[in-house]
Amino acid sequence: MKLTRLSDIRRRELRRAAFEVLQEQGMAGATLEKVAAHAGASKGIVLHYFRNKQELFEHAMREANAGLGAAVAARLARTPDPRARISAVIECNFEPRFFQPSICHAWLSLCAEVPRDATLARIQRVIHARMRSNLVSALRALVPPEAVEGLALGISALIDGYWLRLGLRAGSVTGDDAVRQINLYVDAMIDASRARPVATALAR
Amino acid sequence: MKLTRLSDIRRRELRRAAFEVLQEQGMAGATLEKVAAHAGASKGIVLHYFRNKQELFEHAMREANAGLGAAVAARLARTPDPRARISAVIECNFEPRFFQPSICHAWLSLCAEVPRDATLARIQRVIHARMRSNLVSALRALVPPEAVEGLALGISALIDGYWLRLGLRAGSVTGDDAVRQINLYVDAMIDASRARPVATALAR
DNA sequence: TCAAGAATTGACCAATGGGACAATTAACAT
């Protein structure tokens, strides 16, 4: 099992460095040399561990998302109540260690490449699917079936929207604001779906 | 008055071309030569009308947004009812001529540059301010004062979120879906702010 | 200890792209 250990360490260092450089330089500025320098290595080593720039940043994207994924999974593991699970998902996304302008910048740069990189698109799809799945499973216990998918998408969109705001204008939203607002939204929609089940059904 | 007419025409052609190339090639792929070719001109002419690549794309961003801005203004001009004004803003954003994956791709590429281009940031800020202003003025007549700003931001975020979805996974949302969902959100929040004014107030 | 393989480096290359510029052409006022 220790066969690939050193190599794994290097790979991790490098994809982290890649993501960090991405945060402040954007995709165009995130040159192989800068990434290497940021990791205290030479450019050659980067291409020794990754076939090319594309592959490097694909791994960087996975790495960057892994943290959030783990945080969500951990909180969900100790949160049985459906409504609380929704909140857990939301809150994780706005934890200070994740909800940072520079991270958002890097993320934006990655997203901008999605249309032209099938692998990035796949990663993005997986990320969305996981979020949807977490939300949907909790929502089933909270709203009528016809409202589940739409609300899950809405919550995701709202989370993304607040995130986007952070990236485009740092300081325009705090994590707490966002969490509060989104939870307000969730409550309002749950209430609405109960108070007006017909309207919700029609809304499909 | 006709002094700058020809030059203005060229400039418009070029910034449009720039935006169109951006749609399918992204910022890195949107080279001056490609933009020129797309406009049926030579690279030299591009730098004759724009100081550099940055300036070109700053103008492209303005141009791209002008259409939406005009559409919103036009609809608002003939929509007095506050709640209908909110809907008008929302619907404009999801009109088929605007709500297109390729447009979103170009937009994403631009947004990714915002952190490193002060002018792009300024443009983005103006766009947001206009949207906020439109929403806020209508919301004042619909919800308690303490809920206005938060809700305006929420609506903006939700719009952005659905847009982002479209860019990252074309076909995952239709414009109609988005409009319907966002209107549901608006109604739910309006109701909630009336039914539970205290909760809303506290939520500040 | 030593050989085999992995890690790492630095030099090198070809391609590209942004931008400068001189030269040419078109537009137009007098």
Next chain:
DNA sequence: ATGTTAATTGTCCCATTGGTCAATTCTTGA
């Protein structure tokens, strides 16, 4: 006509960058 200005082109240049490769330095297992 003609001179002046604007429009347009194509060429040239330089810096940068992704990627290759041979050479060198570790590791490490036997």
